Amino acid sequence: METSTAVHRGDADVAHVAALFADPTRARVLVALADGRSLPAGVLATEAGVSAQAASAQLSRLRDNGLIDVEQSGRHRYYRLASDQVATILEALAVIAPTEPVRSLRDGTRAAALRRARTCYDHLAGRLGCAVTAALLDREALVRTDERTTTERRPDDRLSARVTDAPYDLGPAAQEVMASLGLDPDLVGRPGGPRPLLRFCVDWSEQRHHLGGRLGAELLTQFLAAGWVARRPRHRAVDLTDLGAERLSTLIGVEIT
Template identity: 60%
Template sequence: MEVCRCKHGDMDGDADVARVAALMAEPARAKVLMALADGRSLPASLLASEAGVSPQTVSAHLHKLLDGGLVTVERSGRHRYYGLAGPAVAAAVEALARLAKPEPIRSLRQSTRAAALREARTCYDHLAGRLGVALLEGLVRRGALIRTDGLEGTERRPDDPLAQQLPDGPYALGPNATSVFEALGVDLATQPTRRPLLRFCVDWSEQRHHLAGQLGAAIATSLLNRHWLHRRPHQRAVYLSDKGREELEQLL
């Protein structure tokens, strides 16, 4: 009988969930991750303001997040810009946002900001909130996408995990995909292949599907470049311009 000579150091154990959870559990670090959840890279000074801590304190938190593999850093001249390590981190932040009890709103500013996030926001690099769900509904209605499980619209299936990217989204490209996506500024023939074209999430605020993956990112980028969509300063919320609302209503 052949004897296994594997060393303990050669084998992987269970995922160290507790370490990642501890990194996210600190309030200031959680606010840093939420600020970065729209996929942008931000300087430490702005992250300190978002987290409500001093530059020295946010620097210590960023060092821990870097060491834990949750964020990355890129140097540009004299400045350093921090971003999430990838869409999996953004998905984890969204999942926690769905599970967490909302903080008490004590000001009009907080109320306005919370409403703006529910209306339209970026989830790493694609659109979420009411706008993200409405966008997917329009794509299905126009035949750019078709639902493959017999259900209609963007309803969540009973076994879909909340606030997570779906491993088997129930949609496929439809007969009008090329023309509709081209009208949105997305050329299906030129999309890179290193990332799945179609991915879908269960939106944490709407509890319905929204479009993620390469196409979701391409649409968000196109709408921003056309100035149909604008970012709200220093937050994840976005909003449609009058031109963007008019064009999307006509297209979808």
């Protein structure tokens, strides 16, 4: 008689993973890494407001549990999120999390800046990210494949999460519009790699779709290189520069206040 060697797995241990996000120091570290950059331990300690020793202990725990990766560069170690799924979880938690009390004008400015323009892993989010996505749709660089004509979320799209079976495709003007924004127009015609060209998220602050995936990442990289947006030190918020506001308005009609 054969003896089965199958391993019966139980339910996912959600509580174990949730506990990793629950500690304030670990949460601040993960938020600091949520824009897709790699940062050294010293910067992360400053961002979390703890000592280097305390930060090191929490970084080790996050790494041991697969939420972050580390890369050695010379004498320094740089930490980054292990995947964009971790950033998606952070965005989802932001929807249901209470807002921290604003104790100063600086705090209020940071909160407003995040809503205006920020990174969601390696692509744009906030009002700017949603406005760019809407402009691409208006100019037929993107088309919706359902009955809707705007970037509104569908009733079954979960807030602050990646959109499954996103109702979008490249439009007839995709190459022309991408070329006007400084991207290689052939990007939209290349065979897919390990990462999809088009992905979409439900933006937690705007509650509309914004563009992610390979195309979203390429757009953010181009906007940074062209000086249209600028990163803030140790902050997920990005600033739309005067040059960027003028160019995005002229090229694709993006207007945000």
